[in-house]
Amino acid sequence: MITCGIVGVTGYAGMELLKLIGKHPEFTLVRAMSDSSTGLTLAQLYPWLEIEDLTLEPFRVDALDDIDVIFLATPSGVSAHYVTQLTEYEGVVIDLSGDLRLPASSYETWYGKPAVPASLQAQAVYGLTEWNRDAVRSANWIANPGCYATAVALGLLPFVNGGWIDPNEIIVSACSGITGAGKGLSAKTHHARSNENVQLYKIHTHQHIPEIEQTLYAVSGTQATVSLSTHLLPINRGIMATMSVVPTLEQSEADWVDALRQAYADEPFIRVQQGEPEIRTAVGSNYCDLWVYLDQRTNRLTIISVIDNMQKGAAGQAIQNANVRFGLNETAGLNEQPQYI
Ligand SMILES: NC(=O)C1=CN([C@@H]2O[C@H](COP(=O)(O)OP(=O)(O)OC[C@H]3O[C@@H](n4cnc5c(N)ncnc54)[C@H](OP(=O)(O)O)[C@@H]3O)[C@@H](O)[C@H]2O)C=CC1
Ligand SMILES: CC(=O)N[C@@H](CCC(=O)OP(=O)(O)O)C(=O)O
Incomplete structure (x- = not known):
């Protein structure tokens, strides 16, 4: 099994990731990280979801060794804060925010916030899977595209x-x-x-x-x-x-x-x-x-x-990228039909 951690698990994209990881054949959630709600359990937060009942923990950079992939489901600017602490982390980081997508000058113009250091942004591979699959296969840092x-x-x-x-x-x-x-x-x-x-x-x-x-x-x-x-x-x-x-x-x-x-x-x-x-x-x-x-x-x-927007525009594409990165079937865990009605 591939072990996963989510940062920002109380948000909408965090919840969608939980749903997708919960029914993924190869992924297992081992860490649910939260800034606002530590101490709550996932069962308290999302009683309708079938997922490991973990207790929400604060992000701690020294407690990530058992995690193969970390999903940052945090807002732009907040992801930057985590990214700068993950430079020694040896697993895969998939950031759902805009913080790793653009070079610094462009980011600061369009987001109006300080950019992550250029050397960190340059390490990230842009995860529009269909058009960048080969790069995603070997990427340790993936900038998940905007919706x-x-x-x-x-x-x-x-x-x-x-x-x-x-x-x-x-x-x-x-x-x-x-x-x-x-x-x-x-x-x-x-x-x-x-x-x-x-x-x-x-x-x-x-x-x-x-x-x-x-x-x-x-x-x-x-x-x-x-x-x-x-x-x-x-x-x-x-x-x-x-x-x-x-x-x-x-x-x-x-x-x-x-x-x-x-x-x-x-x-x-x-x-x-x-x-x-x-x-x-x-x-x-x-x-x-x-x-x-x-x-x-x-x-x-x-x-x-x-x-x-929450699937192909965020959590779904993040899982698709993780599937590619770990050499799995690209559709693993993503076989949901549209709801339509
Ligand atoms: N919603 C969507 O359709 C899409 C979202 N995205 C991106 O995914 C990321 C998450 O989005 P989404 O889940 O919608 O956002 P939400 O606002 O619903 O959730 C973000 C979560 O981030 C955590 N967080 C930590 N610090 C802060 C802070 N200072 N302010 C607000 N939240 C904070 C919180 O979780 P906790 O307290 O548990 O840490 C919060 O629940 C964003 O970067 C967004 O741009 C990208 C494409 C589409
Ligand atoms: C409806 C709505 O408000 N959508 C958001 C999409 C947020 C998003 O994807 O922001 P990032 O660039 O940080 O990923 C927006 O238009 O800003």
Whole structure:
């Protein structure tokens, strides 16, 4: 068995990790770490979950020797605090926050917080599994991608990488369920305001913009610019990203669908769909569902990507990366079907 520890176990992503590890055939949870709730047991905290009944402990760097992989399910800035204490740790660290994803100057501009030391960030491999699998296989530090960044990059990468679209004409409108904001309450996520409402936020300033552009460049060598608008939806889970791009090839919509299918033919979690896009085809699962439409009148392509923000957008992809890193079947523990209804 591969032994796991979670830091930030009382948060939404921590809870999702617990669920996934609890039914994983090869992973076992040995340490549940928490800043706010030490002394509670997992059974007290999550009585509905089938998982080892551990007592929540504080993070202690001298008590990690028996752990093969540590998941940091903590906010950006807080992960940085743990990361700097893990430099001597010999296991695998998978950070779900943005703290290891961007170089310091970009991180400080977009997150508005001090970055981790550049030498630490440089050790981390970006864990968009489908496009960086070989690097993940041997990585000890993995920067798990952001939720919007995952949905958008998975939709755009075949097109940017193939040189099929103008990299300076990418306009993305994306919306997320409220769990994407974490469990903390804010004026925007308060029920009275978020329920029966759609709110635009962080327009053109979202911290996943540089992450998406960096990923497009890392995979394709193409410097793309992405205009991203993000919206908060009154649903618990799910992200839908609608991407409007200008093709550089003339071909039919059926050919575009085929091209996308071929790009992801061997990927267990990427499904190219036809018919009407909806968020619920992915929610509850680790799938990313993609659609592509040709608007012949305006000569633009519309690419749609949907994921569950807590699964493929966070904990699911973290488990997928851990599976790859430990040489397991990539789908181990991730065989949940979408809830749909
Ligand atoms: N929710 C989502 O859909 C996604 C989340 N992520 C990333 O995953 C990480 C965890 O997200 P999520 O679970 O949603 O966040 P939550 O706010 O729900 O939980 C974060 C947890 O981190 C711990 N923590 C430690 N110090 C602090 C602090 N100063 N302020 C707040 N929390 C603290 C707490 O757990 P404890 O007290 O037990 O230590 C807390 O429950 C974040 O970096 C987020 O950006 C990424 C993609 C999607
Ligand atoms: C709905 C909602 O608020 N979503 C969050 C996603 C948080 C996230 O993924 O932040 P990191 O970059 O730290 O990983 C947001 O838009 O900021």
